[in-house]
Amino acid sequence: MQEEKRVSMFDNAVKQFDRAASIMGLDPNLREVLVKPKRELIVNFPVRMDDGTTKVFTGYRVQHNMTLGPAKGGIRYHQNVTLDEVKALAFWMTWKSAVVNIPYGGAKGGVTVEPSQLSFSELERLSRRFFYEIQVILGEEIDIPAPDVNTDGQVMSWYMDTYSMSKGHTSLGIVTGKPVEIGGSVGRTEATGRGINICLQEAVNYLRDKGKLNKKDEEITVAIQGFGNVGSNLALTLTEESKMRLIAISDVSGGLYKEHGFTAAEIRALMERTKNRKKLLLEVNEEGYKEISNEELLMLNVDILSPCAMENAITIDNSKDIQAKLIVEGANGPLTPEADEILLSKNVFIVPDFLANSGGVTVSYFEWLQGMQWDFWELEDVRKALHKKMTSAFYDVIKTMEKYEIDMRTAAYIKAIDRVATATKLRGIYP
Numbered sequence: 001m002q003e004e005k006r007v008s009m010f011d012n013a014v015k016q017f018d019r020a021a022s023i024m025g026l027d028p029n030l031r032e033v034l035v036k037p038k039r040e041l042i043v044n045f046p047v048r049m050d051d052g053t054t055k056v057f058t059g060y061r062v063q064h065n066m067t068l069g070p071a072k073g074g075i076r077y078h079q080n081v082t083l084d085e086v087k088a089l090a091f092w093m094t095w096k097s098a099v100v101n102i103p104y105g106g107a108k109g110g111v112t113v114e115p116s117q118l119s120f121s122e123l124e125r126l127s128r129r130f131f132y133e134i135q136v137i138l139g140e141e142i143d144i145p146a147p148d149v150n151t152d153g154q155v156m157s158w159y160m161d162t163y164s165m166s167k168g169h170t171s172l173g174i175v176t177g178k179p180v181e182i183g184g185s186v187g188r189t190e191a192t193g194r195g196i197n198i199c200l201q202e203a204v205n206y207l208r209d210k211g212k213l214n215k216k217d218e219e220i221t222v223a224i225q226g227f228g229n230v231g232s233n234l235a236l237t238l239t240e241e242s243k244m245r246l247i248a249i250s251d252v253s254g255g256l257y258k259e260h261g262f263t264a265a266e267i268r269a270l271m272e273r274t275k276n277r278k279k280l281l282l283e284v285n286e287e288g289y290k291e292i293s294n295e296e297l298l299m300l301n302v303d304i305l306s307p308c309a310m311e312n313a314i315t316i317d318n319s320k321d322i323q324a325k326l327i328v329e330g331a332n333g334p335l336t337p338e339a340d341e342i343l344l345s346k347n348v349f350i351v352p353d354f355l356a357n358s359g360g361v362t363v364s365y366f367e368w369l370q371g372m373q374w375d376f377w378e379l380e381d382v383r384k385a386l387h388k389k390m391t392s393a394f395y396d397v398i399k400t401m402e403k404y405e406i407d408m409r410t411a412a413y414i415k416a417i418d419r420v421a422t423a424t425k426l427r428g429i430y431p
């Protein structure tokens with residue numbers, strides 16, 4: 001039987017890299033070094049199930065690049081996790097850390113499992129055994145995991161405890177995304193949404209300076225797709241800290257539209273009601289809001305659109321009808337490559353995902369710093385440091401964009417690749 005030909009996610013990721021590499025004239029020898037993952041670990045490990053049987057699961061940890069510092073990236077539990085996917089995600093983490101200029105390389109991990117089919121204690125046994133298995137390549141200054149799809153503060157607590165038990169002392173720096181009670185950072189939960197808002201505000205300032213946006217904040221309208229951790233925290237910081245009008249929000253159940261804009265108090269109330277994955281539309285059935293579909297939200301006549309739900313939300317089919325002049329990508333990969341091209345040809349200004357949503361990894365870095373020093377910051381310190389990191393990353397990419405006269409996504413790649421390439425050249429090839 002002929003084997004089905006699959007599109008490799010890793011090969012696709014490398015294509016984006018190659019476009020930037022050719023524009024910046026990257027040395028082909030360096031290209032080879034920067035593309036290939038440094039380490040790929042596959043582990044098959046047994047877990048005792050509640051019914052007395054034993055199941056063997058497969059997990060991965062890939063360290064893509066460790067030139068700028070320890071490898072950093074989440075661990076996901078999902079039935080579709082493959083080595084190819086983990087490699088691609090680790091590759092992107094290298095460029096995300098480099099673009100926001102934190103001293104980390106890129107890594108990612110995963111276990112092929114459907115976690116909803118595990119009991120709480122099976123989940124704990126799987127998490128502890130998996131972490132123990134991959135511990136051979138981890139360390140507080142080597143590789144620092146974090147939450148990703150279907151892993152959370154509880155799983156991070158088990159990881160931290162498992163590692164600490166084998167070392168004989170508490171090691172806070174081994175994972176980030178921990179609950180605040182055991183060394184997590186204040187401000188981590190809101191960090192990705194807050195960071196997207198920082199990029200959104202700076203993009204508006206930039207477009208105004210260039211004469212491409214002639215509106216006051218009060219006149220600017222915004223729509224946000226997705227009301228999970230990322231979308232809701234973006235909605236909150238936007239309505240709390242700017243005068244722009246957020247007129248539409250949505251989740252998987254559909255969207256809400258409010259012509260005069262949502263207030264911060266309304267967003268807070270909606271966040272409270274949709275806690276624990278409750279659906280937006282099912283929780284809200286009062287006057288004052290108009291219901292719209294997710295497709296309608298994307299096509300609204302707004303100035304700014306921020307897709308914060310899932311990948312491939314904007315495709316070749318719906319991109320032609322998008323009216324927003326500025327798109328700030330909150331989710332990972334919300335635009336297909338074809339949609340990206342169409343929107344760029346319509347002169348839409350796009351702030352790319354790995355810059356816009358890097359607030360999460362940035363505050364993870366702050367959590368790691370706090371854990372390594374056993375010294376914990378106030379919320380205001382975290383917010384101030386995040387603002388400084390994100391604005392300087394934003395303008396570093398803008399400068400690169402203007403230098404090469406390219407789009408912001410390619411510029412972000414060039415800036416990130418340049419940082420890792422320069423470090424690689426300075427360090428040289430050992431021996």
Ligand SMILES: NC(=O)c1ccc[n+]([C@@H]2O[C@H](COP(=O)([O-])OP(=O)(O)OC[C@H]3O[C@@H](n4cnc5c(N)ncnc54)[C@H](O)[C@@H]3O)[C@@H](O)[C@H]2O)c1
Nearest residue numbers: 192226227228229230251252308309310330331332357360
């Ligand atoms: N959480 C982080 O710190 C973080 C950091 C970087 C990137 N991201 C990316 O941001 C995106 C969102 O992450 P999150 O943590 O907010 O996830 P989440 O699970 O908390 O929320 C996802 C939201 O998207 C909505 N949604 C799902 N399918 C939808 C659909 N078909 N149409 C409209 N809405 C839909 C859900 O209802 C929910 O409101 C993902 O792409 C994630 O990889 C998250």
